[in-house]
Amino acid sequence: MRLLFEQVHxxxxxxxxxxxxxxxxxxxxxxxxxxxxxxxxxxxxxRRILDRLLAEQDQPARSKAVAV
Numbered sequence: 001m002r003l004l005f006e007q008v009h010x011x012x013x014x015x016x017x018x019x020x021x022x023x024x025x026x027x028x029x030x031x032x033x034x035x036x037x038x039x040x041x042x043x044x045x046x047r048r049i050l051d052r053l054l055a056e057q058d059q060p061a062r063s064k065a066v067a068v
Contacts, residue, residue: 036044
């Protein structure tokens with residue numbers, strides 16, 4: 001189990017370094033629009049799901065009547 005953790009941690013840290021550099025580049029050019037390509041399909045779907053979940057979370061809870 002420890003070996004798996006170490007491998008996942010190492011992979012994450014590699015990604016973290018890349019993502020932090022990418023975020024700095026985005027911050028420098030914050031006015032530029034994003035160009036979505038087919039390779040971004042998974043990320044775009046994840047954004048849509050998160051947007052939908054956040055919108056649902058913001059709606060008041062609907063009470064359901066339970067038939068007895």
